[in-house]
Amino acid sequence: MNHKISIKISDKKLNLQSCYKFVKDDACGGIALFVGTVRNESYKKEVTALNFSSYKPMALKELTTIAHRALTDFDILKIAIHHAQGDLKVGDIPVIIAVSAAHREAAFKACQFAIDTLKQTVPIFKKEHFIDGEVWVNAHP
Amino acid sequence: MNHKISIKISDKKLNLQSCYKFVKDDACGGIALFVGTVRNESYKKEVTALNFSSYKPMALKELTTIAHRALTDFDILKIAIHHAQGDLKVGDIPVIIAVSAAHREAAFKACQFAIDTLKQTVPIFKKEHFIDGEVWVNAHP
């Protein structure tokens, strides 16, 4: 299944075109993509910077599990899930997900499944910096 | 609303990056994109080539209507809908839709709404060529 899955956790800028190229296939009729971008606002405060860290070997395993489940549960051809780590600023891209399928409904569903599940299960941790402090996102009740 | 909408029907190759750049916004947390691609198979036969023609002034109006409805009905920031016309081959891109939003659910919903509605209402017509003939898609009961 390896030629159907591209998983990456990278210290470098993520590339939309390379995710697109990976999943493109002559048998595909549609590609759904999701690009996460760093917003200028969180908790109604201005975000000045943020940092992603990960438990990288486990995060790669969890991302691979998501990709396999997407290929099993939806009628799709290929899937790429790339996540950034390190320091990011407003407008930078933390995550790109690309899914190709013969028909678009499966591509959209698998793409949403992948981003929803990534947020719940993959050990990646975001720290947001504000002018007056910082916060580990989701870690404060 | 014009700075929020990019509509195009083009004889040239469509560009994923330029659609992405148009919708990107510091207030957006997610961008959903759909890229249609020409499949190598239709009606279980091998597609050798295909052509899109349009009633261009009306098609541009209908695309603009879809974009306005998406901005009204979903909590999104910007939307781009670009469609190709002329001769395309397998792997070429007939359509790109990009939608940015503060939150991803709205971006996904608006993107799916746009492609679903485009297929139903926009006067664009696809002719598929096979080794043994050709067919105007959807026009044969």
Add this chain to the structure above:
Amino acid sequence: MKLQILVFGIFTDIFKANKVNLELPKPLNVGQLRAFIIKNYPQTEALNFAIAVDEAYADDEQIIKNHQTIALIPPTSGG
């Protein structure tokens, strides 16, 4: 009333042209134009085509006036 009608998609094969000129009675509404087309070109009936007036989909009740742009729209297949 002389009408020049724009045609698209499969209609360009049926009429072997992008435009057709028709002589039609007046007053004329969209439903009557549709009936005229189907009567004279029976192969169009199964298409379940739409008619646009001035670049917008028109209801059958809409009256067609001189100098309006009329178009026959077969089932769309964009995307």
Add this chain to the structure above:
Amino acid sequence: MKLQILVFGIFTDIFKANKVNLELPKPLNVGQLRAFIIKNYPQTEALNFAIAVDEAYADDEQIIKNHQTIALIPPTSGG
């Protein structure tokens, strides 16, 4: 049993480190490790954290063996 435990996210602030060494009784399951952490670092209770054994989420009943890689996983926030 000496355990070296990897910590991530907010735990790196709580422990001021990426790893912590703990001396724990044996046999030990994941639930007992969690209880030990919460008892000794009460501010971790509200985090509702997970524990990974050998890079996979572990149930409370799972027995921890020597040489396994143990990690404390606070709520994730990728994407």
